[in-house]
Amino acid sequence: MKKARILWIMGMFLGVFLSLGVAVSAAEEESEAESLSAEEEMAAGYTIGVSVYDPEDWEAIAFRDYFEDYLGTAFNASFYYNAERIDTAEDEIAFVEELHEAGVKGIISFLSTYIEDVLPVCEEYGMYYILGSGTISDEVYENVKDNPYFLGTIGPTTEDEQTAGETLAENLAALDENGDASYLLVTGGSGIGNEMHRLRTVGILSKLQEIYGLTYEMTAEELAELTEVTEIETGTDVRITLLPGYLVDGSEVGEAVEGGEYTMVISAMTIANAITNICNAEEANGYDIKVGMVDCFTDQNYAFFNETDVNGDSKLNCLVGKYGAIVGPSFVAMCNAYAGYAEEFRTEDGSAFRLYQTYWYAASTEGFNELYAQSISAYENTYSATDMLQVLKLYNADADYEAFRQFTEK
Numbered sequence: 001m002k003k004a005r006i007l008w009i010m011g012m013f014l015g016v017f018l019s020l021g022v023a024v025s026a027a028e029e030e031s032e033a034e035s036l037s038a039e040e041e042m043a044a045g046y047t048i049g050v051s052v053y054d055p056e057d058w059e060a061i062a063f064r065d066y067f068e069d070y071l072g073t074a075f076n077a078s079f080y081y082n083a084e085r086i087d088t089a090e091d092e093i094a095f096v097e098e099l100h101e102a103g104v105k106g107i108i109s110f111l112s113t114y115i116e117d118v119l120p121v122c123e124e125y126g127m128y129y130i131l132g133s134g135t136i137s138d139e140v141y142e143n144v145k146d147n148p149y150f151l152g153t154i155g156p157t158t159e160d161e162q163t164a165g166e167t168l169a170e171n172l173a174a175l176d177e178n179g180d181a182s183y184l185l186v187t188g189g190s191g192i193g194n195e196m197h198r199l200r201t202v203g204i205l206s207k208l209q210e211i212y213g214l215t216y217e218m219t220a221e222e223l224a225e226l227t228e229v230t231e232i233e234t235g236t237d238v239r240i241t242l243l244p245g246y247l248v249d250g251s252e253v254g255e256a257v258e259g260g261e262y263t264m265v266i267s268a269m270t271i272a273n274a275i276t277n278i279c280n281a282e283e284a285n286g287y288d289i290k291v292g293m294v295d296c297f298t299d300q301n302y303a304f305f306n307e308t309d310v311n312g313d314s315k316l317n318c319l320v321g322k323y324g325a326i327v328g329p330s331f332v333a334m335c336n337a338y339a340g341y342a343e344e345f346r347t348e349d350g351s352a353f354r355l356y357q358t359y360w361y362a363a364s365t366e367g368f369n370e371l372y373a374q375s376i377s378a379y380e381n382t383y384s385a386t387d388m389l390q391v392l393k394l395y396n397a398d399a400d401y402e403a404f405r406q407f408t409e410k
Contacts, residue, residue, distance in 0.1 A: 049107035059296035089117035132330035152353035165203025188269035200268035250274030260285035292318030323375035328383025
């Protein structure tokens with residue numbers, strides 16, 4: 001059924017392209033090769049760059065499956081991913097340069113930290129840039145909103161990011177029967193400019209403070225900026241240790257929990273690569289560790305919720321996450337830019353847009369499985385190729401910014 005539907009969509013696209021006069025004779029093709037219109041270039045196939053923190057990350061894989069297996073097939077598009085991890089602004093700039101050399105005209109980035117460094121390079125190369133699923137601060141947005149090659153950001157609001165952290169904290173604290181848990185809090189890039197991680201960390205710390213009646217020597221905002229491993233003074237028996245930085249292979253968390261000091265691991269980013277380390281620590285020390293993180297509704301996290309550890313408990317207890325099809329609007333925005341309509345999809349004052357989506361939450365195996373089932377069907381039910389036709393200017397002359405906003409934020 002899915003294959004037949006995609007073939008139908010492709011057939012419809014072919015009709016659209018033919019009506020635009022895309023088909024040209026072999027002789028015309030040779031003489032006009034250097035003057036193809038945007039529509040003709042897209043009909044011939046086009047490539048979009050995609051930059052991710054770690055190409056092996058399961059969230060990145062979920063997004064990639066949707067891009068390549070669904071949208072790539074339906075829209076004759078291909079996607080050029082970074083082959084190695086991106087850990088610095090220099091890394092992402094090097095990837096932009098690689099894309100430029102390959103003739104790629106746009107990049108969907110999932111790296112909010114380096115946007116102020118990367119956008120000037122994109123502008124120099126005439127390369128469109130969109131933050132595909134993420135959040136930046138108001139200050140950063142003001143600094144970059146007028147760059148003509150910056151299309152905008154799509155992702156949770158700042159309030160939703162902080163609520164994500166609060167939800168993790170609330171659900172894990174509810175599992176602390178004695179009120180004396182010891183938390184390992186993975187803050188990711190919170191202290192080095194990642195606004196999403198910072199807001200989630202602030203949310204976690206604020207909610208734990210509220211629930212347990214903790215007293216910090218610094219504000220939650222100040223604690224979120226720390227870049228060294230720090231045990232926080234709480235004024236109670238509850239312990240909180242901050243573990244900053246991006247994980248390389250999960251061993252960082254494994255080393256922290258192997259001594260048996262922590263009963264909770266809570267993270268502002270994915271720690272999927274550390275779950276096995278946590279389970280090993282549970283077995284070695286003979287006690288249960290509850291785990292909550294921000295990630296995605298992936299096959300891997302399905303396994304973590306449905307498999308049990310040595311204590312008979314789910315390997316993952318709470319998830320705040322996205323789903324693969326959530327990145328659909330970023331593809332639409334890039335296609336409109338490729339087709340020559342970038343100017344028509346900016347805000348009223350000509351700035352890059354800021355559009356919003358929300359997280360899904362699961363704090364039980366049943367809850368996760370219900371949302372996971374929805375994530376699998378989200379290709380057709382959330383951001384389908386058919387619906388995209390209505391907000392792609394190439395196929396619908398009436399498509400405009402307001403229609404795109406409603407499509408994105410539904």
